[in-house]
Amino acid sequence: MVGAPSRRLLLAQAAALAGAALTPAAWTSALAQTRLAAYPFRAGIASGEPLSDGVVLWTRLVTDPKAMDAGMTRAPVQVRWEIAEDEGLKRTVARGERMAVAEAGHSVHVEVGGLRPDREYWYRFTAGGHASPLGRTRTAPRPDADVSKxxxxxxxxxxxxxxxxxxxxxxxxxxxxxxxxxxxxxxxxxxxxxxxxxxxxxxxxxxxxxxxxxxxxxxxxxxxxxxxxxxxxxxxxxxxxxxxxxxxxxxxxxxxxxxxxxxxxxxxxxxxxxxxxxxxxxxxxxxxxxxxxxxxxxxxxxxxxxxxxxxxxxxxxxxxxxxxxxxxxxxxxxxxxxxxxxxxxxxxxxxxxxxxxxxxxxxxxxxxxxxxxxxxxxxxxxxxxxxxxxxxxxxxxxxxxxxxxxxxxxxxxxxxxxxxxxxxxxxxxxxxxxxxxxxxxxxxxxxxxxxxxxxxxxxxxxxxxxxxxxxxxxxxxxxxxxxxxxxxxxxxxxxxxxxxxxxxxxxxxxxx
Structure with missing residues (x-):
């Protein structure tokens, strides 16, 4: 049909819009909040995609799950994470910080590396003066490992x-x-x-x-x-x-x-x-x-x-x-x-x-x-x-x-x-x-x-x-x-x- 946009053009336009929304340039001029009045881990925490040396840790800051904006403002929020070899988080093996931004729905994805294969780990997030629940995760065995189950x-x-x-x-x-x-x-x-x-x-x-x-x-x-x-x-x-x-x-x-x-x-x-x-x-x-x-x-x-x-x-x-x-x-x-x-x-x-x-x-x-x-x-x-x-x-x-x-x-x-x-x-x-x-x-x-x-x-x-x-x-x-x-x-x-x-x-x- 004359004048109809091609599928390739539609995909390219949608890709450009989505890519811009997730770039750091969209939020680098803002300052992260230091304190949140309401508990921000109402959507919980998760881990996924285990490899023999790492795993993904996830959370999304939500203070009101029923609100269209999840109860969050447009301001970025600093999120800290830690992962340890024990449930008490005494033997911490990695920690860091990420910025949760409105353009990504205040979600955080942390790809943790350098972990040991085929073992359990425990992790937690903190943000705005609040701590998340504790999560259990694990790594996969080495690809060449003989595994019993x-x-x-x-x-x-x-x-x-x-x-x-x-x-x-x-x-x-x-x-x-x-x-x-x-x-x-x-x-x-x-x-x-x-x-x-x-x-x-x-x-x-x-x-x-x-x-x-x-x-x-x-x-x-x-x-x-x-x-x-x-x-x-x-x-x-x-x-x-x-x-x-x-x-x-x-x-x-x-x-x-x-x-x-x-x-x-x-x-x-x-x-x-x-x-x-x-x-x-x-x-x-x-x-x-x-x-x-x-x-x-x-x-x-x-x-x-x-x-x-x-x-x-x-x-x-x-x-x-x-x-x-x-x-x-x-x-x-x-x-x-x-x-x-x-x-x-x-x-x-x-x-x-x-x-x-x-x-x-x-x-x-x-x-x-x-x-x-x-x-x-x-x-x-x-x-x-x-x-x-x-x-x-x-x-x-x-x-x-x-x-x-x-x-x-x-x-x-x-x-x-x-x-x-x-x-x-x-x-x-x-x-x-x-x-x-x-x-x-x-x-x-x-x-x-x-x-x-x-x-x-x-x-x-x-x-x-x-x-x-x-x-x-x-x-x-x-x-x-x-x-x-x-x-x-x-x-x-x-x-x-x-x-x-x-x-x-x-x-x-x-x-x-």
């Missing part, structure tokens, strides 16, 4: 209105080595009367409203406890931006140029509120979040982004909501990708080059194929991009990748499945979807129908909220689904729902 907790989908965060309280008590969060950390729509508690009245459409939503969620004490208990690795799904979005579109008729502005605001807010490294800092509506973590020779975790780079949705003209005919030709078009060509190439290199015994793939949704009785599939995930899934399976097979295991979220239901080229075929990998922290799931009738249709689905529970725990040794990978008795009740107890085991060198799961 990895204990990882994972979850997703924590709609604030739908339930309380008893799952996070229990997860914190697990004291895992690592927490993997697979998306839908916030939900972007305006408040409704349907839940047990309310989040903000306005929908997230700009940077201020996304920032407010994160502060509101992060004020929850159980979520804060989970962040303070262990280092996190995070990946977004759709609700961090907009329901069912992919690339430059969501389900609304918003023009791509307008949607990219919203995506840029959402990505900046996401970076500000997560314990991420500088390499992940967004440039306008672009933010590279796919990456891998090595846990000695024992395990490698690759985390992929199935939202930002995907081709446009399949067969929308034939859809009923997000359900499309499984026979739609575009669904199996090899030129279409859920991950994008660049990320797919990166993932294939990871599959070929890994020397780990166990190879985990963290992705946002259910990877196994599910065709409904009426012959339809969802076009919002792997079923809408069937050849991308096939290429991943072929990559595992052709590279002889050792012990592939998939972890997922998004569908608000616990699922355990084997992944094969054909339904009921020889397993290539196993998949475990860890339910949802609070978001409501599928009914028992729908889940039982899915299990009846798809022989590779071995377990399903959509009635129970919770998370998963993965315990890896050289001999086996054991996955436990942990369910909250009643997520509508604050502090509800948690119990084991089901356990599964994948044995070293043997594709396919067993009930433990």
């Amino acid at each position: 990895l204990r990882l907790a994972y979850g997703s989908c924590q709609k604030y209105e739908s339930g309380f965060y008893a799952a996070h309280r229990a997860l914190a008590a697990e004291r895992p080595d690592l927490v993997l969060f697979l998306g839908d950390y916030i939900y972007e729509k305006a408040a409704s009367d349907a839940g047990v508690r309310r989040h903000p009245e306005v929908a997230c459409l700009d940077l201020a409203s996304y920032r407010q939503r994160y502060a509101w969620y992060k004020a929850d004490a159980d979520l804060q406890a989970a962040h303070a208990a262990a280092p996190w690795m995070v990946m977004w799904d759709d609700h961090e931006v907009s329901n069912d979005y992919g690339n430059d579109q969501d389900r609304s008729p918003t023009p791509p140029a307008e949607f990219l502005k919203r995506r840029a605001a959402a990505y900046q807010a996401y970076y500000e509120n997560m314990p991420l490294r500088r390499l992940a800092k967004p440039v306008g509506p672009q933010m590279q979040l796919y990456r891998a973590l090595r846990w000695g020779r024992l395990a490698r975790l690759a985390v992929v982004d199935d939202r930002q780079y995907r081709d446009r949705r399949t067969c929308d003209e034939l859809s009923r909501g997000k359900m499309i005919p499984a026979a739609c030709p575009a669904r199996t078009d090899p030129d279409r990708s859920l991950l994008g060509a660049g990320q797919e190439a990166w993932l294939q290199r990871e599959l070929r080059q890994t020397g780990a015994r166990w190879n985990l793939l963290g992705q946002q949704t259910l990877m196994a194929e599910v065709i409904a009785p009426d012959g339809r599939v969802s076009n919002d995930g792997w079923d809408g991009y069937a050849q991308t899934r096939r290429r991943v399976l072929e990559g595992w097979r052709d590279a002889k990748t050792s012990n592939p295991v998939v972890l997922g979220g998004d569908v608000h239901t616990f699922f355990a499945a084997d992944l094969a080229f054909e339904p009921g075929g020889k397993p290539v990998a196993s998949e475990f979807v860890g339910g949802s922290i609070a978001s409501l799931g599928r009914s028992k009738e729908i889940v039982q129908g899915m299990l009846a249709i798809q022989p590779d689905l071995k377990f399903g529970d959509g009635d129970t909220r919770g998370y998963g725990v993965v315990e890896i040794t050289p001999k086996a990978c054991e996955v436990t689904f942990r369910g909250v008795e009643n997520a509508l009740v604050q502090g509800s107890p948690v119990r084991d729902l089901a356990k599964f085991v994948v044995e070293d060198g043997e594709a396919g799961m067993k009930r433990a």
